[in-house]
Amino acid sequence: MTASLGVPRVGCHEKYLGLPCFYGKNKWHLFTSIKDKVWNELSEWKSKFLSTSGREVLTKAIIQSIPTYSMSIFKLPYSLIKELHHLCAQFWWGGNDEKKRIHWCTWERLCVHKLNGGMGFRNLRLFNQAILAKQAWRIHTCPSSLATRVLQGFYFTNSTFLQVCKISSASFVWRSILWGRELLMQGSRYKIGTGNDTYIYHNCWLPRDGSFRISSLWVLGEFSKVSLLKKCNGAMGLFSDQCFFPP
Numbered sequence: 001m002t003a004s005l006g007v008p009r010v011g012c013h014e015k016y017l018g019l020p021c022f023y024g025k026n027k028w029h030l031f032t033s034i035k036d037k038v039w040n041e042l043s044e045w046k047s048k049f050l051s052t053s054g055r056e057v058l059t060k061a062i063i064q065s066i067p068t069y070s071m072s073i074f075k076l077p078y079s080l081i082k083e084l085h086h087l088c089a090q091f092w093w094g095g096n097d098e099k100k101r102i103h104w105c106t107w108e109r110l111c112v113h114k115l116n117g118g119m120g121f122r123n124l125r126l127f128n129q130a131i132l133a134k135q136a137w138r139i140h141t142c143p144s145s146l147a148t149r150v151l152q153g154f155y156f157t158n159s160t161f162l163q164v165c166k167i168s169s170a171s172f173v174w175r176s177i178l179w180g181r182e183l184l185m186q187g188s189r190y191k192i193g194t195g196n197d198t199y200i201y202h203n204c205w206l207p208r209d210g211s212f213r214i215s216s217l218w219v220l221g222e223f224s225k226v227s228l229l230k231k232c233n234g235a236m237g238l239f240s241d242q243c244f245f246p247p
Contacts, residue, residue, distance in 0.1 A: 027074075027077045027172070030074075031074075031076055031077070034066060034067045034076075034080070035080065035084065035087075037066050038063055038067075038084060038087055039087065041063060042087060042090075042091050045058065045091070055094070056092075058091075059088055059092060059121065060120075060121065063087075063088055063091070064121065064122045064127075067084065067124065071124075071127065071128040071131050071132070072131045072132070072134075072135065073135075073173060073176065074172060074176050075128060075129075075132065075172075075175070075176035075179050075180075076125075076128055081124045081128070085107045085124065086107075088107070088121065089103055089107045092110070092119075092121075108123065129182075129183050130183065132177055132179060132180025132183075133181065133184040134180070135177055136178075136180045136181040139177065140161050140162060140184075148161075151177075154174075155167070155170065155174055162185070166178055188204065189203075189204040189205050189206070189207075190203050191205075192205055195229070196225060197225070198225060198227075199225055199226075200214060200224045200225060200226055200228070200229065201213070201214055201224070202223070205226060
């Protein structure tokens with residue numbers, strides 16, 4: 001194929017489609033290009049000649065959008081995100097390497113919504129987890145996709161995506177997706193059909209605010225399923241509320 005197309009053959013690709021293919025224990029060096037891109041953009045702008053609105057637009061529309069592509073696949077190191085936040089804060093307050101400016105409030109405060117007294121900047125760590133949670137949701141809702149089938153063959157052949165446990169030998173991509181799944185699980189719950197696949201005590205399935213789980217003592221067996229409640233009463237009604245659910 002290389003001979004017919006006239007292209008050279010490369011033994012090892014450090015990057016593919018702009019993303020790293022190989023990684024070691026130090027993940028920070030994999031994404032130094034993101035910091036370099038942010039720094040190059042900031043060095044071309046003279047913040048002292050920009051208005052407050054101009055710095056806000058540039059920060060939100062350009063600077064904070066640079067790492068989005070990598071964030072959709074990988075969990076960026078916390079040290080790198082802190083440096084990106086520092087560069088954004090420095091540009092926002094009009095400072096540079098030669099002249100420091102006072103930061104009148106923390107970057108976390110600036111990331112609060114404008115209606116709550118902040119500026120609405122992105123907290124890149126929370127944004128990173130939110131994007132990975134979307135990837136986790138796609139894996140859960142699209143079991144026939146090629147990516148889901150490949151991951152299923154490697155990591156959850158005999159289980160479901162929401163129930164699979166972490167393993168130490170997992171790839172960096174898979175561990176990043178599982179980190180996004182943690183956020184997904186916080187606000188999701190099972191929709192009960194037959195109840196044959198939902199555990200009473202271990203799954204989130206109660207239609208109410210809070211943890212969506214039963215917090216009372218285990219009256220039934222630890223791994224009892226919701227279908228057992230339906231068999232006892234024909235439906236999850238008065239019997240279930242009085243006997244198994246806390247007031």
